[in-house]
Amino acid sequence: MAKIVTxxxxxxxxxxxxxDRFIQSDHFRVIPGGGEANVAISLANYGHDADFVTKLPKHEIGQLALNAMRRYGVGTSHIVRGGERVGIYYAETGASMRPSKVIYDRAHSAIAEARPEEFDFDEIFEGAQWFHWSGITPAISDNAAxxxxxACEAAKRHGVTVSVDLNFRKKLWTSEKAISIMRPLMQYVDVCIGNEEDAMLCLGFKPDADIEGGKTDAAGYHKIFEQMAKTFGFKYVVSTLRESYSATHNGWKALIYNGEEFYESRHYDIEPIIDRVGGGDSFAGGLIHGLLTKPTQGEALEFAVAASALKHTINGDFNLVSKEEVExxxxxxxxxxxxR
Known part of the structure; x- marks a missing residue:
């Protein structure tokens, strides 16, 4: 299988x-996770040689985080050790009309204060076929950007396919800052993944679709996909289309465009949702696997959507399903x- 770096x-x-709500809790579950780490876990589960790159402190909490990746077969040899802290986020799971809530405590984490020269990206990308990152990482700090x-420059030197999940996070940066950083990085990207909000807030494109009103007709995305592909030279533009009826009931499908034709996936009605954190990451992992192994973009997208639908039934950030279960x-x- 392919060597993939995240x-x-x-x-x-x-x-x-x-x-339970934050204010009524006297203890919390500790769950390792993070956008690109979640993607690496999915790809390792599908049999790929997945390698995760980050920086973690040398102390025991850093080791706890690193061990979580090793547990599921992700390569950790390029994780730099140092810095003072592991980023934390608090996640309260919603129900019915009460939405889930996330509070970040990640300032001055090890990766936020790391420097590019700490990573030997030419060595990291030796023999790799794919590199994946998300818009969360450059939002962490200017150093991370x-x-x-x-990493993108090195990936291109080595002929590696690059994918991005735009993943705008308003608690980390403004749209103006995101556009100023993300648009120049798109020159390195082959596969762009993002929902309607991500495309607007990270790149300045807005689809003709009433998402808040629950209208996710894929036809509203066709023109904007064509514009994005033309502007940045993407080989594929992909979007998930989520219909949020409540915190525990969502509709789920996706759309892909390869510069010539569009393909819309089947629709999943997911209820009850056990945990939607990592749902987009599980989609990205499924899409990368699909594009590497399936003969058509349609089959690749169907694998990705099915993988993500299954993630909504699993506690934690990681999508702990096998390739056979997704198929x-x-x-x-x-x-x-x-x-049985």
Whole structure:
């Protein structure tokens, strides 16, 4: 299988039990996770040689985070050790009409204060086929943005396919700052993944779709996909289309464009949602696997959407499903019968 490199921040998520609120909790579950780390876990589960790059402190909490990646078969040999802290985020799981809530405590984390020269990207990308990053990483700090740029430049020197999940986070930066950083980085990108909000806030493109009103007609995205591909030279433009009926009930599908034709996936009605954190990351991991192994963009997208639908049924950030389980759902086996 392919060697795939992902780069980003590995954090610790602290969550109340079940649907408890922060203010009523006297203890929290510790769950490692982070956008690009979640993608690496998915790809390792599908049999790829997934390598995660970040910086973590040398102390025991840093080791706890690193061990989480090793547990699921992700390569950690290029993780730099140093710095003072592991980023933390608190996540409260919503229910019905009460939305989930995230509070960040990640300032001055090890990767936020790392420098590009700490990473030997020419060595890291030796023999790699794919590099994935997300818009969360350059949003962490100017240093992290410089690291992403250095990684993208090295990936291109080595002929590596580059994908990005735009992943705008308003608690980390403004749209103006995002556009100023993200648009120049798009020159290195082959596969662009992002929903309607990401495309608008990170790149300045807005699809003709009423998302807040629950209208996610894929036809509203066609023109904007064409414009994005033309502007940045993307080989693929991809968007998930989420219909949020409540915190525990979503509609889920996706759209892909390869510069010639569009393909819209089947629609999944997901209820109840167990944990939607990492849903987009599981989609990105499934898409990368699909584009590397499937003969058509449609089959690649169906794998990605099925993988992400399954993630919504799993606690934690990681999508702990096998390739065979995803293939089964993508083939239409959605009855949830006990497997004996």
């Amino acid at each position: 780069l980003g921040e590995l954090m610790l998520r602290l969550s109340p039990e079940g649907n 410089d690291i992403v740029k250095a 089964s759902l993508a083939a239409g086996n959605a009855n949830g019968r006990v497997q």
